Amino acid sequence: MSAVALPPFWSLIERHGDELLAHARRMTDEQTAEDVLQDALLRALRAYPRLRHADHLRAWLYRVTTTTALDVHRTRRREVVTDEPPVPAVEAEYDDGAFESLIAPLAATARNALRLRFVEDLDYDRIAVELGTSPEAARQRVSTAVRTLRERVTT
């Protein structure tokens, strides 16, 4: 039993499942997206009782889905390039450090946009205020950063 009052896991899936699937599609492709999300939600379930607070659960699920998608890409690449050392299993599920190391290679502006979206869980209006841009430009910056992240691991 957890110390904090976490909502029943299924209520999170009912609320955010469709947008997480859309996110998994953006991170991978139509065919892999469901497998990635399945895997991500099982990881999330494994870590769920160990969460220290019940804040920003949606952003947390986005992070778990993001890292899972990238792990899938890495694993596939490893299957082709056999001399690459295996990546240690990422305990991304409840540790923000994994997300940080994931986005570390990106430019500061891209990292900042991703953090505001997937760690701070801000909507685009708030992100726009933080970045001093229009909401549309904020959305653009997050979406470009997601695409860059995806390209880094797929190519």
Added chain:
Amino acid sequence: MTPLSDAFLDRLASAAVREGLADAVYTTLSTPIGPLVLVQGSRGVLRIAFEGEPLDRTLARVATGVGPRIVQSDRELAATRDTLSRYLEGDDDRLDLPVDLSLVRGPFRRAVLETLHDEVHRGEVVTYGALARQAGNPRAVRAVGTACATNPIPIVVPCHRVLPASGRLGAYGGGPERKRVLLALEGVRTR
């Protein structure tokens, strides 16, 4: 945005159960006494809720009691659903379902409900006073009433078989009409 497909959700819930990641599984079913919410853990039925109690409140309480990893699956609970449906439809006399009294607070309440489940069989009735004696504390008649009123697993833990000494129907968490129907199902007529 496309909603997640039922097939996807089924697969996810079953994988969660298989990997031991689910604290509880829930399902809803329609029965002659109205829609029911059924929640089951690895050791047995944890909770049955009648219509009228909001689902999210029911599940939030289960989460507080046994853990927040709650998933929905008709498939994983198929056997329990079937047993419960057949019983309430009157197709089967037996309701042999394991129960898990983790959501019951306090040792005496637990003793009352255990006694009720183990010793008061189909077609029998018991008074609050007699049940207090059977549970080991003859003076705790009111506490027996509370134990029944807060019974998390009605129907399976048969608090509908507990009647006032007057022989009248008495109170029931699911309302007196459901109590009457449940008793009639096992051949007990009430005033």
